[in-house]
Amino acid sequence: MRLGPEDHARVSEAIRAAEATTAGEIVPAVAQRSDAYHDAALQYAVLAMLGVLAVLAAEPWLATRLWEWVAGTWSAPPAGAPFVVALVLVTLAFLVVRYLLAWTPLRLALTPGATKTRRVRRRALALFRIGAERRTVGRTGVLIYLSLAERRAEIIADAAIHDRVAPDVWGAAMASLLADVRDGRPGDGLVAAIAQVGQVLAEHFPRQADDVNELPDRLVEP
Known part of the structure; x- marks a missing residue:
C-alpha cells in the first residue's frame, strides 16, 4: 500500500486549507512500517x-x-x-x-499487537522530535503519523497545543484515518485527519494577521 503523486498533492492541499484558519502547523508522515520486528x-x-x-x-x-x-x-x-x-x-x-x-x-x-503499538509510538515520537517539536515559534506543531503495515497511527502535538488540547480530542481524526486505511485508501484518510486536526487547531489557535508558514506543506515518507 503506497501513496502516489496524486495523494501527495491532495495532502499538501489539505494542509494548506487547514492551516489557512489556524496558527498551528500540521506535519503528516507515512511509513511503510515502524520496525522490522x-x-x-x-x-x-x-x-x-x-x-x-x-x-x-x-x-x-x-x-x-x-x-x-x-x-x-x-x-x-x-x-x-x-x-x-x-x-x-x-x-x-x-x-x-x-x-x-x-x-x-x-x-x-505473529507480532503481538501491544508490541506493534509501542514501536509505532516510539517511531512517531522520534519523527516528531526531528520534524515538528519546537520547530515553530509558538510551539504549535502537530505530527500525524501513519504506519501502514501495522495499520496504526499517532497524533503528537507540541507543547503549546498539548497544554490546551486533551489527547482524546484527536480520537475522531484517528478513527477517520484508520478506517480509510483499512479500506485501502490511506490518502483519503490523511486528508480527512488533516481537516479534523485543522478544525481543532483553529478553535484553540486561530490564525493571526502576521502568521507565517513555518513548516513545509508536504507529506513526509521516512
Whole structure:
C-alpha cells in the first residue's frame, strides 16, 4: 500500500486549507512500517526450541526411537544418543521458524499487537522530535503519523497545543484515518485527519494577521 503523486498533492492541499484558519502547523508522515520486528522472530524461534525440549522431556522414548529410525539398527543406542537427537531437533526447530518468519507479512501477523503499538509510538515520537517539536515559534506543531503495515497511527502535538488540547480530542481524526486505511485508501484518510486536526487547531489557535508558514506543506515518507 503506497501513496502516489496524486495523494501527495491532495495532502499538501489539505494542509494548506487547514492551516489557512489556524496558527498551528500540521506535519503528516507515512511509513511503510515502524520496525522490522526481527526480535519477535527470534523469540518465536527460541520458543520452538524450548517446545522441542519440553516434548522430549515429557516423552524421552521419542529420542531413542528417532535414533533407531535414522541409524537403522536394532542395537542399543549409545548413551549420548538422546542428546544428539535433542541437539539436532532444537537446531532444526530454530532454523525452520527463523526461515518462515523471514517472510515479513507472517512476522508482522505473529507480532503481538501491544508490541506493534509501542514501536509505532516510539517511531512517531522520534519523527516528531526531528520534524515538528519546537520547530515553530509558538510551539504549535502537530505530527500525524501513519504506519501502514501495522495499520496504526499517532497524533503528537507540541507543547503549546498539548497544554490546551486533551489527547482524546484527536480520537475522531484517528478513527477517520484508520478506517480509510483499512479500506485501502490511506490518502483519503490523511486528508480527512488533516481537516479534523485543522478544525481543532483553529478553535484553540486561530490564525493571526502576521502568521507565517513555518513548516513545509508536504507529506513526509521516512
